[in-house]
Amino acid sequence: MTGYAELDKQNIVINVIVADQEFINALPNYKRFVILSRGGIGWKYDITANVFIAPQPFESWTLDDDYDWQPPIAQPSQPPKTYWNEATQSWDTYAQQ
Numbered sequence: 001m002t003g004y005a006e007l008d009k010q011n012i013v014i015n016v017i018v019a020d021q022e023f024i025n026a027l028p029n030y031k032r033f034v035i036l037s038r039g040g041i042g043w044k045y046d047i048t049a050n051v052f053i054a055p056q057p058f059e060s061w062t063l064d065d066d067y068d069w070q071p072p073i074a075q076p077s078q079p080p081k082t083y084w085n086e087a088t089q090s091w092d093t094y095a096q097q
Contacts, residue, residue: 003036004036005052043055046067071091
């Protein structure tokens with residue numbers, strides 16, 4: 001059994017199933033299914049590169065050559081508990097509890 005992604009007309013994953021190739025081939029919309037290598041519902045399939053791309057997490061982030069989203073500023077290694085603040089375009093630290 002293999003994982004398959006069902007794509008809509010914009011190549012966005014709308015469903016994920018595990019099935020045999022024979023089952024997929026018997027579906028009336030079988031051409032809308034591709035083998036899922038990573039990702040899930042909401043991810044976009046790039047037909048040319050044959051990769052799944054996660055939804056863009058923030059407007060300021062850009063896609064790198066490996067099809068991963070990168071922030072405009074690298075995440076600091078210390079402190080470890082940070083989150084991206086899109087409004088300030090910076091990494092903020094979670095409040096200590």
